[in-house]
Amino acid sequence: MQRPILKRKISRKNSYELKELKEEERIPLVSSTMFEVMLNNESRKKYVSYLLSLILEKDMKKKY
Numbered sequence: 001m002q003r004p005i006l007k008r009k010i011s012r013k014n015s016y017e018l019k020e021l022k023e024e025e026r027i028p029l030v031s032s033t034m035f036e037v038m039l040n041n042e043s044r045k046k047y048v049s050y051l052l053s054l055i056l057e058k059d060m061k062k063k064y
Helices: 032-039 042-056
Strands: none
């Protein structure tokens, strides 16, 4: 006899609804909340600039 993994129902409130994606659509890997938390922390600002430089393919030490 199999034992249930969860003994209570799973709440679907605030859950991400999975839908069919078009070819040009992509699932976000990071959330705006994550960036907000990182930008409000002084020690993590360099990490954010590093991520953005990778995404934008720009040198993070060069001023634009």
